Amino acid sequence: MPENVLLAPPEHVMVRCENLVKIYKTDEIEVMALQGLDLTVERGELMGIVGSSGSGKSTLLNMLGGLDKPSAGTIFVDGKDLLKFGDKELISYMRDTVGFVWQNNARNLIPYLTAVQNVELPMLLKGIKTRRERAEQLLDMVGLSARKNSLLGQMSGGEQQRVAIAIALANNPRMLLADEPTGAVDTKTAALVLEVFKRLNRELGVTIIIVTHDVNLSKSIDRVVSIRDGKTATEMIRKTEIASLGDLSEMKDEPAGEELAVLDRAGRLQIPKEYLSALGIKGGDKVRVELEENGITIRPRE
Numbered sequence: 276m277p278e279n280v281l282l283a284p285p286e287h288v289m290v291r292c293e294n295l296v297k298i299y300k301t302d303e304i305e306v307m308a309l310q311g312l313d314l315t316v317e318r319g320e321l322m323g324i325v326g327s328s329g330s331g332k333s334t335l336l337n338m339l340g341g342l343d344k345p346s347a348g349t350i351f352v353d354g355k356d357l358l359k360f361g362d363k364e365l366i367s368y369m370r371d372t373v374g375f376v377w378q379n380n381a382r383n384l385i386p387y388l389t390a391v392q393n394v395e396l397p398m399l400l401k402g403i404k405t406r407r408e409r410a411e412q413l414l415d416m417v418g419l420s421a422r423k424n425s426l427l428g429q430m431s432g433g434e435q436q437r438v439a440i441a442i443a444l445a446n447n448p449r450m451l452l453a454d455e456p457t458g459a460v461d462t463k464t465a466a467l468v469l470e471v472f473k474r475l476n477r478e479l480g481v482t483i484i485i486v487t488h489d490v491n492l493s494k495s496i497d498r499v500v501s502i503r504d505g506k507t508a509t510e511m512i513r514k515t516e517i518a519s520l521g522d523l524s525e526m527k528d529e530p531a532g533e534e535l536a537v538l539d540r541a542g543r544l545q546i547p548k549e550y551l552s553a554l555g556i557k558g559g560d561k562v563r564v565e566l567e568e569n570g571i572t573i574r575p576r577e
Contacts, residue, residue: 283354289450289482290316290339295348297334297505308334309345310505318449321476321483323493326502332486333454335502339484340452341369353449370401374443376436378455383439386427390414390438397445406445413441416478417471433464437471444475450482451475457489469495546573 284291297309309331326332337343350357353372377383384393391410398406414423417437443451457465469492476483493499499511554575563574
């Protein structure tokens with residue numbers, strides 16, 4: 276088989292990104308938002324993506340949503356190569372395969388429509404005849420049956436965000452993307468919104484990817500990927516996922532999860548800055564890398 280032929284990932288993989296690069300250029304500057312990012316998301320998984328401002332997480336989300344394209348690399352979603360999509364295929368993908376929940380409710384909701392009318396709108400554009408029944412069902416799933424006839428100005432921020440989630444699910448997408456979905460609400464409401472995501476993930480089996488700055492929110496998700504400098508740097512795997520491999524009773528005294536550094540395909544490893552600072556190592560320094568019986572050690576050069 277020719278080396279340049281790309282094979283779709285196996286059925287259980289919903290998202291596979293390899294060596295994603297994104298460069299934004301203007302007349303005066305060039306910004307590299309992604310620098311060879313790799314990511315795999317299992318079908319039906321709920322995962323979080325964290326990172327500082329400018330780390331590339333929102334750029335990644337826009338690519339997964341079909342709103343942007345990488346400068347280099349590969350990106351498969353639901354077994355399809357997004358880089359091969361024409362305009363019609365891309366429109367179909369954004370309408371049927373992926374749903375988007377934005378932090379800014381103005382991008383999700385039309386203020387002069389009721390909650391149920393907002394949820395009906397994507398189905399109206401698609402020509403679905405049973406849209407009222409499905410809209411009411413989705414509002415019930417997010418706990419807003421009693422608010423279905425309310426306008427935007429009559430709902431709280433948390434209620435508006437839950438309506439936005441229902442809208443994103445209107446056309447029964449296989450993947451839901453949420454960009455800072457709790458950024459404009461208080462801690463109690465944020466926890467409620469997360470519970471809605473968890474319930475939908477559990478009951479509908481939809482793959483959900485949440486980009487967040489909220490530390491408390493990320494602590495409640497079983498798998499959290501950290502992006503640093505445009506690359507996948509570390510993953511936090513929660514105890515609930517680790518425990519599936521053994522007996523929970525044997526893990527009572529262990530931490531809530533373990534943080535795993537991600538080794539990219541070229542063998543590169545991003546070491547947390549606090550580790551390097553503790554050893555007095557700065558970026559660009561030469562270090563000693565030694566193979567030992569049970570692992571690899573990195574030491575400052577003497």
